[in-house]
Amino acid sequence: MDMASALASLSRLQHPFSRQRSGWLLAGTLALGAIPALAQSTSGVDGVWSGTAQSNGQQVPLKLEIHGEGDHLQAALLNGKQRSASSSGSYTDGHLALQFDYYANSIDASLKDGTLTGTFSSRGRSIPFTAQRNTKAEPSSPNPVNIGGDWEVEVKSSKNESAWTLHVKQSGPNVEAVIQRIDGDTGSLFGEWRNGQYEVSHFTAAGPSYAVLRPQADGTLQLVTPAHGGTTQTWTARRPQQARAAGLASPDDPLQHTRLSNPSQPLAFSGKTLDGKTISNTDPDFKGKVVIVSIGGSWCPNCHDEAPLLESLYRKYHDRGLDIVELSFEEENQLANPTRLRAMIQQLGLTYQVLLTGTPDQLNEKITGVEHLDSWPTTFFIGRDGRVKAIHTGFAGPATGDAHRDLEKETDALVKKLLS
Structure with a gap:
């Protein structure tokens, strides 16, 4: 060569x-x-x-x-x-x-x-x-x-x-x-x-x-x-x-920073696929499954860092009942024509669902009933009963070394526990 x-x-x-x-x-x-x-x-x-x-x-x-x-x-x-x-x-x-x-x-x-x-x-x-x-x-x-x-x-x-x-x-x-x-x-x-x-x-x-x-x-x-x-x-x-x-x-402990106002209530979300189809938490496809819902945006480097972990979990556990949804908050021009989001999806090889949900300043308007929802990404882990079992604020990327490797292991263990 x-x-x-x-x-x-x-x-x-x-x-x-x-x-x-x-x-x-x-x-x-x-x-x-x-x-x-x-x-x-x-x-x-x-x-x-x-x-x-x-x-x-x-x-x-x-x-x-x-x-x-x-x-x-x-x-x-x-x-x-x-x-x-x-x-x-x-x-x-x-x-x-x-x-x-x-x-x-x-x-x-x-x-x-x-x-x-x-x-x-x-x-x-x-x-x-x-x-x-x-x-x-x-x-x-x-x-x-x-x-x-x-x-x-x-x-x-x-x-x-x-x-x-x-x-x-x-x-x-x-x-x-x-x-x-x-x-x-x-x-x-x-x-x-x-x-x-x-x-x-x-x-x-x-x-x-x-x-x-x-x-x-x-x-x-x-x-x-x-x-x-x-x-x-x-x-x-x-x-x-x-x-x-x-x-x-x-x-701060990233598992304690963000919490639901009422833990007995499900996490409500709705967004559109890049093809224009509306997806929400009430869709029958999510019933009885473990669902990871991550809030992010293609402008957010920490979200770019989290995406490969989510993709690896999706490929590893999807057949066992895991679904993953990314709620992407983009600027107005990107909502109208999400070229950056499409490029991110292609660059990282993402196959889980990515939904256009709103602009970044609409975060607390679109996702209600959540306290201290102020970080990108914030990731919700939902059990088969539809209840939120854990919320992780932010993401420790590869640059953090041991913190990143520990987070990967802990997230994998949590997903396996929820699936069982």
Whole structure:
């Protein structure tokens, strides 16, 4: 197989890993390595491009791998070993156009004098960036401080949380961090030790995320995140044992955050399939079955992360009486023409039912009788008697490591128990 064929196969096999968060947006990306053959190419726009994007007043690293020419272009945003592959792309007369249909985002750029200049367009906003081919990374600073392990971030969030969890993996001056909240996680943020701190970030098909981790003399860690208007917010992170000694609350239990106002009442829902058929909880097809109802949207990266687990459960247990329904809340233009949702379904190979239910601001109007319904996704587990047996708020994605693997095992065990 020649290199072009090998790269095409690799692009098809890789699963995009991407994130942009509801509630508050971090920003950023770093990436490691590239395929040598691409790095050596200087024709057209082939190669690995490194640069920065301007987002929320921050310079966010961006790394983009491109291969091909004309209308047969393949590209991917690189973050560590993770790739966010483009759905399609073209390069003609110095103009680059890339589409990431599964998030309805795009890159539009021009190549002039060795510099790629353009914008990343995402949900009504445009993020400018510049990049150059095959640039060398700035070296890290000496004597990196060890921050590896778990931390708890003291917060007062809009979802009534008192703490988030910060997971950090470290290898010398390099770190991979992820912030886990009740509604999900930021995805992997990559960074290096420079000038007394770790700037961690990613730039994926969903957009940029960025934060600063700054070790303190008292053993705590400052977490600095972008805020509206180009300002920043600063939080204090402590080791779990430090947080307990200080009398601080633990992160919320995702099985206790959301609950029914009346547990004896069934979860009422209704939506339309992409073919226009109305489906509701009262349909005879659901009678006597175990049903998972997940509330999400194709704009939601945590929902993209949850979908493969739901699909694996559906394929494993559907013949034993499991049904799965995704209630998708989309913006007005996507409700009228759900191209992003269709692309997400195709990208992830989903075969369970996905229903268009309303716009995100209609969540509590469409789903009634539920307290603290404020996170995407929120997943309801319904027994064969039609009653809700468990509600899980948010989703711990692959970036959270052990938390993700534990959640997969616990969810599988819960479904088996309900089916029995």
